Amino acid sequence: MVALDPVFAKIGYNRVERPIALFERGVKTLLFDCKMCGQCxxxxxxxxxxxxxxxxxxxxxxxxxxxxxxxxxxxxxxxxxxxxxxxxxxxxxxxxxxxxxxxxxDHSLKGSSSWLRVSREKAKQGRETRDAARKAMASAFPEAREQEPASAPLSEEPPKATTTGRGT
Ligand code: SF4
Incomplete structure (x- = not known):
């Protein structure tokens, strides 16, 4: 469900809430006698x-x-x-x-889908972690450029690369 976050976001979480909550209710009532408290x-x-x-x-x-x-x-x-x-x-x-x-x-969550809420939170956390990593890279990049030598010395070509090696 976390992987489906972009799809759910496009459709609208409010729209998918009802069908997913119905499905969750069916599965979990059967297996766990779930009362749909909304915070599993x-x-x-x-x-x-x-x-x-x-x-x-x-x-x-x-x-x-x-x-x-x-x-x-x-x-x-x-x-x-x-x-x-x-x-x-x-x-x-x-x-x-x-x-x-x-x-x-929290009784205000009664009847809502725990699956959807948890997957949405996980997807949000994943996005925040990726954004933080991107920001860290972006801020580290100027420093890396400053420390990088203007031009790297060319290394000598290895002998095999300059000869065909087939005895011709
Ligand atoms: S804890 Fe809540 S969501 Fe989980 S099975 Fe029980 S009533 Fe259902």
Whole structure:
């Protein structure tokens, strides 16, 4: 999706938001029971959606987890954080990621596409990095020209280059 940034920019991000959000909703509802909070944190929660927690806790379980890892509010349901811990322990780097403190959920983003927002941010970061590199090159170039000798001494031609080498 990051590679599609020029296409999305041309069409207009506002225009592509709806179809991409619909597609994202379909895929993630099927796989993760996604609630489309708009700020996906699945990679930090062992792929267990924290928005399924009845208390919508985004930074770990409450103190009421029942024996066997069941939810305090819905006893028939496994605590999303018990599932998150299991999932994170199976993911590469998951144990470190689950310890990261997540920001509170921003309800104004509800229903929007996380995929599109994240890819747009990444594309913007990439552009900024490239622009900074170009600016650094441009500012370094005059200095390089100043230090460069006016004319480089010509090196001697290697012998093979002046003869055919075929015995003629
Ligand atoms: S964290 Fe948000 S976007 Fe990600 S699966 Fe859960 S509700 Fe959906």
């Amino acid at each position: 944190v699945l990679s930090s929660t062992g792929m267990s959606c924290p928005m399924n927690c009845p208390k919508q806790l985004r930074n770990g379980p409450c103190g009421g987890v029942r024996p066997g890892g069941f939810c305090e509010v819905k006893p028939e349901m496994k605590c999303v954080w018990a599932l998150a811990w299991d999932g994170a322990s199976r993911m590469k780097g998951g144990a470190a990621q689950i310890r990261e403190v997540l920001p509170p959920v």
